[in-house]
Amino acid sequence: MSRKSDRTRNQIVQAANRLFYRSGYSRTSFTDVVGAAGVPRGNIYYYFKSKDDILHAAIEYRLDVIRAMLDEWNRKFTDPADRLKRFLQVVAASRHAMAQWGCPMGTLNSELGKEQPALRADSRRMFDLFVLWMTEQFAALGRADEARPLALRLLAWAQGLTVLAHVYADPELLAREAKELERWIDSVDARQR
Amino acid sequence: MSRKSDRTRNQIVQAANRLFYRSGYSRTSFTDVVGAAGVPRGNIYYYFKSKDDILHAAIEYRLDVIRAMLDEWNRKFTDPADRLKRFLQVVAASRHAMAQWGCPMGTLNSELGKEQPALRADSRRMFDLFVLWMTEQFAALGRADEARPLALRLLAWAQGLTVLAHVYADPELLAREAKELERWIDSVDARQR
Numbered sequence: 001m002s003r004k005s006d007r008t009r010n011q012i013v014q015a016a017n018r019l020f021y022r023s024g025y026s027r028t029s030f031t032d033v034v035g036a037a038g039v040p041r042g043n044i045y046y047y048f049k050s051k052d053d054i055l056h057a058a059i060e061y062r063l064d065v066i067r068a069m070l071d072e073w074n075r076k077f078t079d080p081a082d083r084l085k086r087f088l089q090v091v092a093a094s095r096h097a098m099a100q101w102g103c104p105m106g107t108l109n110s111e112l113g114k115e116q117p118a119l120r121a122d123s124r125r126m127f128d129l130f131v132l133w134m135t136e137q138f139a140a141l142g143r144a145d146e147a148r149p150l151a152l153r154l155l156a157w158a159q160g161l162t163v164l165a166h167v168y169a170d171p172e173l174l175a176r177e178a179k180e181l182e183r184w185i186d187s188v189d190a191r192q193r
Numbered sequence: 194m195s196r197k198s199d200r201t202r203n204q205i206v207q208a209a210n211r212l213f214y215r216s217g218y219s220r221t222s223f224t225d226v227v228g229a230a231g232v233p234r235g236n237i238y239y240y241f242k243s244k245d246d247i248l249h250a251a252i253e254y255r256l257d258v259i260r261a262m263l264d265e266w267n268r269k270f271t272d273p274a275d276r277l278k279r280f281l282q283v284v285a286a287s288r289h290a291m292a293q294w295g296c297p298m299g300t301l302n303s304e305l306g307k308e309q310p311a312l313r314a315d316s317r318r319m320f321d322l323f324v325l326w327m328t329e330q331f332a333a334l335g336r337a338d339e340a341r342p343l344a345l346r347l348l349a350w351a352q353g354l355t356v357l358a359h360v361y362a363d364p365e366l367l368a369r370e371a372k373e374l375e376r377w378i379d380s381v382d383a384r385q386r
Contacts, residue, residue, distance in 0.1 A: 023307050102306055167302045
């Protein structure tokens, strides 16, 4: 595709992504995306035949963002405990959006997980990136035998904090509890130091 | 209202409640409720003028169920640690539904929390019942100063486990991790015994 095509496609995907996050996937119509993207309806059909196609592209976009973020943390921090704490600090830093709209990943999965298995299989991949990355860090903390359960536990607890922060529109709950989880990271660190 | 009216009204509310849980609120139409309730459309209008009205009734129904459940746990168990563990055991017992449709309370709040504040204010009351009850139990465990933060933490972690169990369609994740949280209850118990 040409540069102009790429730019237009990205414009549509990012507008749709924002609407899916703020209003939910079901409550966002193809027409809503047309309006938000500022691209004529006919042009959008050139790139995307259906709302499901746009969702797929939005998920691919989010996966790229997540991969870039994990790579950045791996570069910035060499210690696995610092890396996991970085995850928690970034969750805390996004607390105002979380309190208003919930976790983009968690709420999308909760919505699609209601009898829409094909769509949900796609969005599960976002969780997979975090679970895999966290598993690597817990193994590097000297907890190789339980690395995956620990990763699932950390991700579950972080997700739960976003649910409660969203229910109560309480960003500070997320900030406080994320700090508690940083302490928990230290408590599971098995390295002799 | 007459007994027959009450029965019909309950029939509608319970059918709607089930649809809202399995398909989500947005994706359930008034027509879907008519179909599932097995009551003629005109009859439903006698009780409910809109889908929002039905949602309100469904939430009231769920609040009644939650209150009855908390009262039952209070009667069956006098020890606050046993009560909190009972909550975790009931979450674990419902793991197959949780893995398929998520937590009824959490997923409803996540959905309504996307720019539907009036509806969400109503559903938040389900969380309030649990937070209040858990706060009482943590105070009785000798943690009065931090009772509410501990209650929010436990509820957050339990919610997060339902999110991950739902994402991965993995009921056993919920069973295993709920057992871990029972151990955590013991670890925060401050009573001299």
